[in-house]
Amino acid sequence: MNLMVVDDRKINLSYVDRILKNAFPDLAIYLHEEPGQALKHLRKEPIDVLLLDIMMPDISGIDVLTYVRSHHEWDKMQVIMITAVNDDETFKECFELGANDYIKKPVTQVELVARVKNAMKIVDSQRKLTSLLEGIKDHNKELRQMYQQLQVAHKQLIQSEKLAAIGQLAAGVAHEINNPIGYVSSNLETLTNYVNKIQRFMTVCQSQIGSKDTESLERVFQEEKMAFVLEDLEELVSETREGISRVAEIVSTLRNFAHGSEDGEKSWVSMNDVVKQTMMMLQNEAKYVANVTFDETEEVEALCHKGQMNQVVMNVLYNAIQAVTPQSETKRGEIQIQLRKNNNQVHLTIEDNGPGIDPRHRDRLFDPFFTTKEVGKGTGLGLSISYDIIVNKHRGTLSVENLPEGGARFLVTIPTALNMTEPGLERGGTE
């Protein structure tokens, strides 16, 4: 901390100097008779406390005060006017011009020390306040960064849950693709064999052109089982082609399903398509254990995020399939999906005839990481992410109830379109 005294009388300067040096040994003190010199010094080095004599020839204390206060980089400087003058007008002017305090001449030691001490305290507090503020600013910045990271992590979590879900489907899909690949490849081997047989027969035919001998022709015809080959040929080719189409269809379904989830934009989506595509994706899982039916009466469109809707429907439907699987040996699973539009709400229900939701788990159903599956099976995130998607991102509802006849019914509702003034519709769809 430092202090400057400006007074045209040297004797005053020494006096003040002596007192202050005694009271504040660590204080750096600068003394100036000439205001001009003082200002020069000020421009070179910032000063914390300034003691100004008002009555000075040429440039008065008031002038210096005015000058100093016009330089806002020195606003933190505490200025104490030293004055012999008595009237209120001068005081008023000083304070209005920005002086922080005053000392009346003759200056007593007690008062001088007290006022300087006060000024120093203020400077110190200001410094503390400034550093505190800086600290808060930094902290705030950190918080903002962490928030952004959290958002990124959240997105990744949704994505990885989706991948986990897709991974679970992959086994079913692999089987679906392997089957047609299996018989396509086998048929092609058979076809090669057929072609060889036909070639051998044709060779014999060729050699018999012009001759009347049909015996060898007949023989080879029998040997190479030509009748059978010719009859089977058409079917073999068409079955093989059907196999290839089937693979193409599976791949295309997979693509459709994954599509539309990269961007964060909402768009007008046919909920009917969402359901049908999801049903196709899960067909392989479902067909061994359940009948899945879809009851739709009209096209229901909603302004929503297609990829996320796919994820939600897949999640709930997959849960339903899993629910009915254990009983599948004795009781065929029945899963009914119903899609309706009520006023401006999409109503989607998925019902199953499984064991229903255990009442003990009702409250935790949508909690992150809650799962009744054994370790390693299922992330426990599906429903919680679905809940987040429906409730937070689409302002809808996701609920479940047990049916009186057994089984569970999940109900998803979302508004067909949100009001344009609603927050959450900004690009990126972030909350």
Add this chain to the structure above:
Amino acid sequence: MSQSILIVDDEKRMIKALQRMFMETDYRVHTALSGEEGLSLLGQEPVDLVMSDMKMPGMDGVEFLTRVKNLYPRTIRLMLSGYSEEEAVFEALDQNIARHFLFKPWDHQQVLTTIKALFETEKALDNPELRLMVNNVAQLPTIPQSYLHIMQLIRQEVSLTDIAKAIEQDQAIASKVLRLANSSYFGAHTGNIHKASTYLGIKNLKHLISTTAVLEAMPGNRRTSERLNRHWRHAALSHKLFIHLYQKHLNKAIPDNVIPAALLHNIGIVFMLHEFGAAYVQMIDQVEEEGKELDVAEQENYGTNHMEAGAYLLNWWNFSFPLTEAALYHHAPLDNHIIHQEVVAAVHLVSHFAHELLHFSHHEPFEAKVYQILNIDPEEYEQSVNQVLPGTESEEV
């Protein structure tokens, strides 16, 4: 009459494709679109081999093949599988619900060769003399229910603690399990079932239980005990060498269901000791003196031999197919009907050296070609094997 095959798959195109594969063969091929339909067809006329898809709506492949196993135990069972059910496939093979499997897509030649091999092996397993002997035997040794129960628990992947508890509940089993667990080839040093179970781990416990079960099924008596002892010493050392071979020379892990192959390959001898007692002991003594091969003498006296008997039993007890092959073919590792060539070659090799290291007499020829099959260097192996000490296999079992 030619053999008959039943193909079961829920997809018609798959069935057609498979049917076409058999076009150039003599096999009579039947088809069914579901497990139920398959069973109904079998009810009218049983077949020699059944091929079933794993994943089908209604009755799945495992259930279907299990029913076939129970109703028509002599029908060979084959599974068709896509890659998504590996675990289920392995389980089924392990329990002999199916003898072998086919992955999709498949190669015609490979499949036809495998099926032919399976038919041939089945013939050996089921030859009239063997069947005669088996029928003459009062009752085939069965694995006691108590063991079956524990093996079931292990299969259900119940916790180790619960399995240990189940073992503890049966004193007879517990003491035998502990004795075996503490023996040199398992090496647990504890009198506590739970500790022993934890030490061994599920896989080893499973083998230990099944070995004990097999022992229990065919206990010896005063007159056979010495020969029985010799057999088990040889089996124990073979097992040790088998593990050593895979670890040090083949540098790969032994597939779980194959681990007891060396331990059980001569189980046929135990059976014959159990059934024919002193007479059989006498025959062995004579054979050793005369320098004859054991199975030649067995063939003369009983019309069948210990390899066939052993294979029959292992199959009947539902051990997995490679073990059956190891029992059947361990003296003829080059037979071209063998599907699991490596395992059989390995058993042949270790069995031979186990005899050598124990200085037991044996007159079965050694097929040096197994080195080729296993792709190891003969000299290197001989050196290495001579450093494996027989150890304390002399324990009474």
